[in-house]
Amino acid sequence: MSSGxxxxxxxxxxLQSWGDQRALVARRTSAHQPTKSGVVGLVCAAVRHDRDASPARYADLRFGVRVDQPGTLLRDYRVVSDFRGGDILSTTVNAKGVQKSTGNATNESVRYYLQDAVFVAALEGERSLLEDVDAALRSPVYTLSLGRKCCPPSLPLTLGLREGTVESALAAEEWHARPQYRRSLKTGASVALDSSWDSPTGEHILHDQPVSFDPMARRFTTRQVHREHLPVLTGKPDDGNVHDPLALLGW
Known part of the structure; x- marks a missing residue:
């Protein structure tokens, strides 16, 4: 039996977009960080895991994520119409298999994205399985995306395998924020990064544990998550200048 x-x-x-609630045609939101269902879906696309098969093999991996660069929210307002002047067709079909009409000549929708964001995600489990996932992510079967098909990832996508646990790996990994973002922050020798990971005693409940990716029967359940800020080295010297506003009040 291989080690973890x-x-x-x-x-x-x-751009990234991680759906954290039921997708609506007119409004599609994004979570402020990658969801477990989104990252497991990314892995399933890389290894060519059938959508109608259970994703439990990958969904059972322990998951964590660190926000290295939060990015900003982008609102995309869309208007769609039929160039022939007719009504927009629905995604549903009638008994004869013909698409139904929505009854509207124009459809409006709003979609949200995270722009210029950088995250470090961690998957913990059996080493042999993760080695296969690592190889697949370097040479994926299907096109990979960060939540939606219009959001391709930049390289490198995989940072390789580490020893330890999700929390220890996230704490030890270098800061991956872009140089422009680093220069915009006034930091010392370390920076506290918002992080979270699966924990049976976690104080937060998220509804992004995938049960089925079948387009006809998509299902998710909840997971418990612990959240804290991890100190990560910035590479800057420690100038010893600690900002303590309460010191001005004599505390």
Whole structure:
């Protein structure tokens, strides 16, 4: 039996969008960080795991994520119409298999994206399985995306395997924020990065544990998550200048 390991992923690109609630045609939101269902879906695409098969093999991996660069929210307002002047067709079909009409000549929708964000995600589990996932992510079967097909990832996507646990790997990994973002922050020798990971005693409940990716029967359940800020080295010297506003009040 092979030992355990942690696979680290660098999730970065111009746009990302991680759905954290039921998708609506007119409004599609994004979570502020990658969801477990989104990252497991990314892995399933890389290894060519059938969508109608259970994703439990990958969904059972322990998951964590660190926010290295939070990015900003982008709102995309869309208007769609039929160039022939007719009504927009629905995604549903009638008994004869013909698409139904929506009854509207124009459809409006709003979609949200994270722009210029960088995350480090971690998957913990059996080493042999993670080695296969690592190899697949370097040479994926299907096109990979950061939540939606219009959001391709930048390279490198995989950072390789590490020893230890999700939390220890996230704490030890170098800061992957872009140089422009680093210069915009006034930091010392370390920076506290928002991080979270699966924990049976976690104080937060998220509804992004995938049960089925079948397009006709998509299902998710909840998972418990612990969240804290991990100190990560910045590479800057420690100038010893600690900002303590309460010191001005004599505390």
């Amino acid at each position: 390991a942690v696979l680290l992923l660098r999730l970065a690109g111009p």
